[in-house]
Amino acid sequence: MLHVVKYIIVLFLLIVIQTQIVRLVSLHGITPDLLIIWIVYIGLKEGQIKATLWGFGIGLATDLVTGNFIGLTALTKTASGFVAGYFYNENKVQLTLSSYRFILIVLIVSLVHNTLYFIIFTRGSEIGLFQAVFTVGLAATLYTAMISLLPMVAFSRKYRR
Amino acid sequence: MHRLLNILAQFKEYGVVTLLIIISLVLLSNNDNKQIRAIRSYTVGFIGVVQDVLSVIPNVIELKRENAVLRQLAVNLSDEVNRLRDARLENLRLRATLGLKEQSRFKLVAADVIGKSLHLLRNTMTVNVGERDGIEIDMPIISESGLVGKVIATSPKYAVGQLMLNKDFRASAKVQRSRVDGIIVWDGGDYVKLKNVAKTLETKEGDVVVTSEYSSVFPRDIKIGIITQITEKPGSLFKEITIKPSVDFAALEQVFIILAVQDSERIALEKKVLATY
Numbered sequence: 446m447l448h449v450v451k452y453i454i455v456l457f458l459l460i461v462i463q464t465q466i467v468r469l470v471s472l473h474g475i476t477p478d479l480l481i482i483w484i485v486y487i488g489l490k491e492g493q494i495k496a497t498l499w500g501f502g503i504g505l506a507t508d509l510v511t512g513n514f515i516g517l518t519a520l521t522k523t524a525s526g527f528v529a530g531y532f533y534n535e536n537k538v539q540l541t542l543s544s545y546r547f548i549l550i551v552l553i554v555s556l557v558h559n560t561l562y563f564i565i566f567t568r569g570s571e572i573g574l575f576q577a578v579f580t581v582g583l584a585a586t587l588y589t590a591m592i593s594l595l596p597m598v599a600f601s602r603k604y605r606r
Numbered sequence: 607m608h609r610l611l612n613i614l615a616q617f618k619e620y621g622v623v624t625l626l627i628i629i630s631l632v633l634l635s636n637n638d639n640k641q642i643r644a645i646r647s648y649t650v651g652f653i654g655v656v657q658d659v660l661s662v663i664p665n666v667i668e669l670k671r672e673n674a675v676l677r678q679l680a681v682n683l684s685d686e687v688n689r690l691r692d693a694r695l696e697n698l699r700l701r702a703t704l705g706l707k708e709q710s711r712f713k714l715v716a717a718d719v720i721g722k723s724l725h726l727l728r729n730t731m732t733v734n735v736g737e738r739d740g741i742e743i744d745m746p747i748i749s750e751s752g753l754v755g756k757v758i759a760t761s762p763k764y765a766v767g768q769l770m771l772n773k774d775f776r777a778s779a780k781v782q783r784s785r786v787d788g789i790i791v792w793d794g795g796d797y798v799k800l801k802n803v804a805k806t807l808e809t810k811e812g813d814v815v816v817t818s819e820y821s822s823v824f825p826r827d828i829k830i831g832i833i834t835q836i837t838e839k840p841g842s843l844f845k846e847i848t849i850k851p852s853v854d855f856a857a858l859e860q861v862f863i864i865l866a867v868q869d870s871e872r873i874a875l876e877k878k879v880l881a882t883y
Binding site for chain 2: 500504508520527565566568570
């Protein structure tokens with residue numbers, strides 16, 4: 446129960462950072478998705494079902510905070526949690542979190558997330574799906590994966606002790 | 607049941623993700639922006655394609671229901687066709703009778719046949735007009751096709767007519783072409799006879815026979831029928847002439863009664879002269 450409260454607090458902090466602060470480090474409008482890194486962490490730590498449920502909750506909370514396109518982030522983050530949960534291994538949690546595998550999983554989950562996001566987001570607009578995925582989507586994926594290096598290093602130090 | 611629960615437990619991750627995706631899609635569908643409008647459009651198109659593909663699979667229940675509806679429709683249409691056919695025939699008959707009424711030189715009263723007999727020795731018919739309409743005994747009855755008979759009994763609202771196909775019926779007649787006279791009688795069957803025509807007088811099959819001016823009941827030149835057979839029996843002075851009536855008595859539904867009474871002066875004179883001989 447305590448860790449649920451902890452997760453909720455982290456979630457609100459991350460939403461605030463994602464919506465208010467991360468844009469300060471944007472590169473040509475591309476920003477990393479901290480919530481994806483958080484979902485991957487939950488997936489590797491808690492398993493697929495919890496990651497899926499948390500993904501939905503995180504996405505819905507983001508939709509409600511931003512107030513536009515309700516349900517879109519809930520859908521994409523649900524899928525992200527589900528995919529992240531595939532890499533769950535009860536016996537290798539620390540190893541996965543503290544190794545390059547964590548970055549790779551963030552990369553995969555972020556790619557799935559952004560692809561799904563743009564499949565819906567580009568409907569009815571003049572922006573092409575492939576153009577959106579291969580420019581904005583791929584760049585955001587790489588940026589997110591790069592940022593995930595920070596928690597990976599932190600986990601690496603934490604678990605080495 | 608236990609096994610089913612085991613299977614469900616085995617795939618619970620998929621169940622959870624499916625449920626959450628459905629919730630997300632429901633939330634998404636509540637938006638009203640260009641993306642959702644486009645997705646709605648794709649969805650409608652996709653459903654249309656799926657329905658089109660699935661429509662080749664016959665739905666037995668739906669086919670049964672459709673069959674019942676079509677049967678009912680067929681019965682209704684058949685009934686309507688019958689009514690329209692009746693209306694058309696009635697229309698044709700009424701047009702013909704109207705034409706007769708307009709062209710007739712007589713004052714006519716239209717009547718519906720409400721009863722008739724055709725298989726007795728003394729065939730009659732009942733019509734729905736009577737004394738209140740000016741109908742009197744011995745008034746001629748005609749149709750658009752020709753002579754039908756004459757009135758033999760009346761009541762205030764009804765009248766009974768003696769058909770040409772009646773043993774007691776007599777009418778003076780003549781062959782229209784050769785002006786040969788005779789008497790129309792009925793011996794049974796569907797045809798009538800033209801009697802008292804001498805073998806020496808000219809008649810031939812196909813000649814039209816009409817009422818004669820000698821008749822004290824029927825006006826002249828009302829069509830009776832067409833000669834279909836002429837027989838000359840040895841030892842007889844007269845021909846036996848068979849006439850097919852121009853009126854189809856079996857199909858008779860509307861008639862006219864000619865408001866013409868007998869010339870009482872003429873009848874009285876003829877009776878007086880006959881009495882002296």
